[in-house]
Amino acid sequence: MxxxxxxxxxxxxxxxxxxxxxxxxxxxxxxxxxxxxxxxxxxxxxxxxxxxxxxxxxxxxxxxxxxxxxxxxxxxxxxxxxxxxxxxxxxxxxxxxxxxxxxxxxxxxxxxxxxxxxxxxxxxxxxxxxxxxxxxxxxxxxxxxxxxxxxxxxxxxxxxxxxxxxxxxxxxxxxxxxxxxxxxxxxxxxxxxxxxxxxxxxxxxxxxxxxxxxxxxxAYPHPLYAVRANDMYRLINDLRTLDQAAGCYAFGEYAHLSMLSDNLNTKDIQHFLERKGHEDVEVLPTTANIEDCFIELM
Amino acid sequence: MRTVFFLVQKEFLQIFRNKVMLPLLLVMPVFQTVLLSFAANYEIKNLSLAVVDNDHSPTSMALIHKFTASGYFRLEDNYPSIRSADDALAADKVDLTLEIPPQMERNMVREGSSKVSLTANAINAVKAGLAVGYANNILRDFNLEQAPKFAKAGVAMPALIDVSYSNWYNPKLDYKTFMVPGILGEIVSLIICFLTALAIVREREMGTIEQINVTPVKKWQFIVGKLLPFWLLSLVMMAVGLTVGWLVFRIPMEGSLGLVFLYTMFFTPGMLGIGFLISNFSETQQQAMFTAWFFLIIFILMCGLFTPVDSMPQWAQYLNMLNPVKYFVAFMRLVLLKGAGFAEIKWNFLSVVTIAVVANTLAVWTYRKRVA
Missing domain, CATH: 3.40.50.300 (P-loop containing nucleotide triphosphate hydrolases)
Structure with missing residues (x-):
């Protein structure tokens, strides 16, 4: 048309x-x-x-x-x-x-x-x-x-x-x-x-x-996790320092963390965060939405 | 043509709905003709006069009486000395001082002449000029009256030319007869030019042109749809203005009203074209307003309504040939006061048509460049 x-x-x-x-x-x-x-x-x-x-x-x-x-x-x-x-x-x-x-x-x-x-x-x-x-x-x-x-x-x-x-x-x-x-x-x-x-x-x-x-x-190329903790601002900053992290952005009550490889599983990420002193940590594998793709492509 | 009809219909809906526009169209011509005709009057009455009478003779009394009886002067006060009168002049209490020297009467009897002194407050040059002019007239009349009394026996009176005059086309020199037709011409030009510019720019400013542009409405239809309503309104304004002029001021209508309306039909397109042209250089109504104001204030001040065109310097008169309002004002006076027919206003008419053609050609040309 x-x-x-x-x-x-x-x-x-x-x-x-x-x-x-x-x-x-x-x-x-x-x-x-x-x-x-x-x-x-x-x-x-x-x-x-x-x-x-x-x-x-x-x-x-x-x-x-x-x-x-x-x-x-x-x-x-x-x-x-x-x-x-x-x-x-x-x-x-x-x-x-x-x-x-x-x-x-x-x-x-x-x-x-x-x-x-x-x-x-x-x-x-x-x-x-x-x-x-x-x-x-x-x-x-x-x-x-x-x-x-x-x-x-x-x-x-x-x-x-x-x-x-x-x-x-x-x-x-x-x-x-x-x-x-x-x-x-x-x-x-x-x-x-x-x-x-x-x-x-x-x-x-x-x-x-x-x-x-x-x-x-x-077509989203990376493993993606939804992560939550009680101090979101510090959480995002810490996740960005994580080895193999491709990016981390806030999405409502979760932060979306994309990883360059799947070497680390949800447990590893959770331990990393607990060592950094975060409380009420929750890590879930998730699928990408359009916004994740957009940020990835930008 | 159907499309143009719908555009005109829409434009009228908007005009009649606008809280400002309709009153502007109907009230403003009435208000301005009434206000300007009564208030903006060059005939100055009640000039305040200070008198210093050092003679106190019957002749000096007669002179003072002649001043106050003229209707132009109001005796502010008698001052004992010229110094106190000058102080009053400086304090803006009086417009003119008249100083009568001591022994004026005696000098007139003995020597056949005497002098008086006039001092005018020329802060307002027009007023001062008029005051001195009126005073001179009064003094001349006074001379004529008094001369025989003081003529020495056996001496022949100097020959005098007695001037009698008449004012054609406005016998009583009625200021309103002179002003109202001109103001009508000025008002119609002004409002039509303003409103056209604003109406076109408003579509741009409000973004509605964007929606119109994706319809099958062609550019010329859009423009005709904008200009036609204001062209019709100019004729309505003319009718309203003439009715008020006739009812309130009894302005003369020597010429043909048909000619007045025919002329208006050909004159208005010039003002529409100028408004259209201004709109092409404006993004917002505010810009259009200021641009229109710049041109209109020049048009109005130079149109001959307030100062005669003939007394402007030559270069200004050449420049004024581009001023459409000048032609309209001249036309109105010629036809309404003098009863001119088409033959007398032929050149005026051709000038106006030329301005209309040039303004609209320029407007269409700039519009095309703009939208291309």
Whole structure:
């Protein structure tokens, strides 16, 4: 559905995208994961035909990103990272306006947006600027889908929204995917990436890895342990001094310790820590998540 | 065209919803015409006058009476000496001192002439100039009245030219008749230019342009959708302003109102174009505001509303040929006061159309460069 090859883009000499190629299949929920400044927004804006790449080519639904930009705009729904609807217009006025400029009506698109629209319909007469973050996002999604697009481009939809709304939003995306829409979504949130069919990891404009979340985590090269003790700060510092330690980072109530080899087992690590005076030590073997992979690849 | 219609509809929704914009469009023309016409008045009355009468003769009394009866001067006080009068002038208590020398009457009888001395407070040069001007007129009239009394028997009166005058197009020299049509022209230009610049930049500042850009809305549709509403509003403002001018000030409407509206239709695109041009150099409404203000303050101060264009230095007059507001103000006065028809305002009209074409061409060109 989306096919880009060797796309590069720089702003004033700073490389934002470095030779990116990727391929999104029809009906996929495709995630692009990376920290702030990785180039996610630039990539989405190129796909939305808002900016041109310096080099490289790309097609969307078989249409050239540069030559056929007008046609692409009729089949793409784009939701910018920042709320970009008219804050002084009401929910209904925003929807009607975007339906009108696409030459359609709310009724014609009702089936597709119904599940989301019913949640904001009670606020039809409220101005968009007065909606909560989660509501704004639902409205933005409705507006992006008002013309029944084949591809949805969502730029960090999880930002600025509370965890409950974010989970709801991802449930909506999963539901939308089941209607056959291809969804291309960027996020800086590791746990959101695991909800995608496939993800690419992006860092400083470069692709670090791509594949399904399980493929990416399965490719993690080191034995990994979750470790806990009563003084986490000292624990992490001590673990980093451990012979053969590849890295150690805090993950919620555990620290993830990756080892260069499996010479040491959980017991050895536990003894090492107890000798250092740690109490309530717990060491468990664990499997890597996306974030572990990201840190490893960085 | 359907798309343009929806864009215009959306723009009007936003304009009418804006708490500031609608009052600005309707109240500001009314408020400014009323306020400026009544308050910003060059005719200065009630100048305070200090008199030092060293003569105390019937003639000096008559002269003082002539000053106070003119309506321009209010007698602040009689001062015993010129020094105390000068102190009052320095303390800004009085605007003008009139010193009458001792034995003025006697000198007039004996020698046929005498002198008086005027001192004006020129901190405000305009006021001082007017005060001395009024005083000279009064003194001249006084001379004419008194001369026969003191003419020596057998000496012929010098021949005098008696001037009678009339003021065409504004017989009573009514300041409001002169100001209101000009203010209307100024106000419409100013507001339309401001609002256009702000409306375009707001889309950029709020990020909504990002969402519009991924719709099939074309660039020209977006721009026309922005300019058209303000073009229509300029005609509404004109109608409101003329109605107020007629109801409150009874301004003359010698010329054709049809011509006024036709001219406005061709004039406003120039101001829209300037607003559009300014928006292309601004990222935020604040920037647009300051840039617009820079140009508009020059346009307004040089438009002939407050100082006559003809008395500006030659280079300023050349520069002023680029000032669209100047043409509008001149047009309004010509048509409303003088009853000029199209033939008389032909060059004015062509200049305005030229400015509109140039401003919009520049605006479209910079806009394309910007979005490319």
């Amino acid at each position: 989306i096919n880009i090859e060797n796309i590069s883009k720089s702003y004033d000499g700073v490389l934002a995208l470095d030779n990116i190629s990727l391929n999104v299949k029809p009906g996929e929920l495709f995630g692009i994961l990376g920290p702030d400044g990785a180039g996610k927004t630039t990539l989405i804006r190129i796909l939305a035909t808002l900016i041109k790449a310096d080099s490289g080519t790309g097609t969307l639904a078989g249409l050239d990103l540069v030559k056929d930009y007008r046609k692409i705009r009729t089949i793409v729904g784009y939701m910018p990272g920042r709320f970009s609807l008219y804050q002084d217009l009401t929910v209904r006025e925003n929807l009607e306006f975007f339906a009108n400029v696409f030459g359609t009506t709310i009724q014609q698109s009702y089936d597709l947006i119904r599940d989301i629209y019913v949640q904001i319909e009670p606020f039809n007469e409220r101005r968009a600027g007065a909606l909560s973050g989660g509501m704004k996002q639902k409205l933005a999604l409705c507006c992006a889908m008002i013309h029944l697009p084949k591809v949805l481009l969502l730029d960090e939809p999880g930002t600025g929204v509370d965890p409950v709304s974010r989970k709801e939003f991802w449930d909506m995306l999963k539901h939308l995917r089941s209607t056959g829409i291809t969804i291309f979504v960027s996020t800086a949130n590791m746990d959101e990436a695991e909800k995608c069919d496939r993800v690419v990891l992006l860092q400083k404009g470069k692709l670090l890895a791509s594949g399904t979340p399980s493929e990416i985590t399965a």
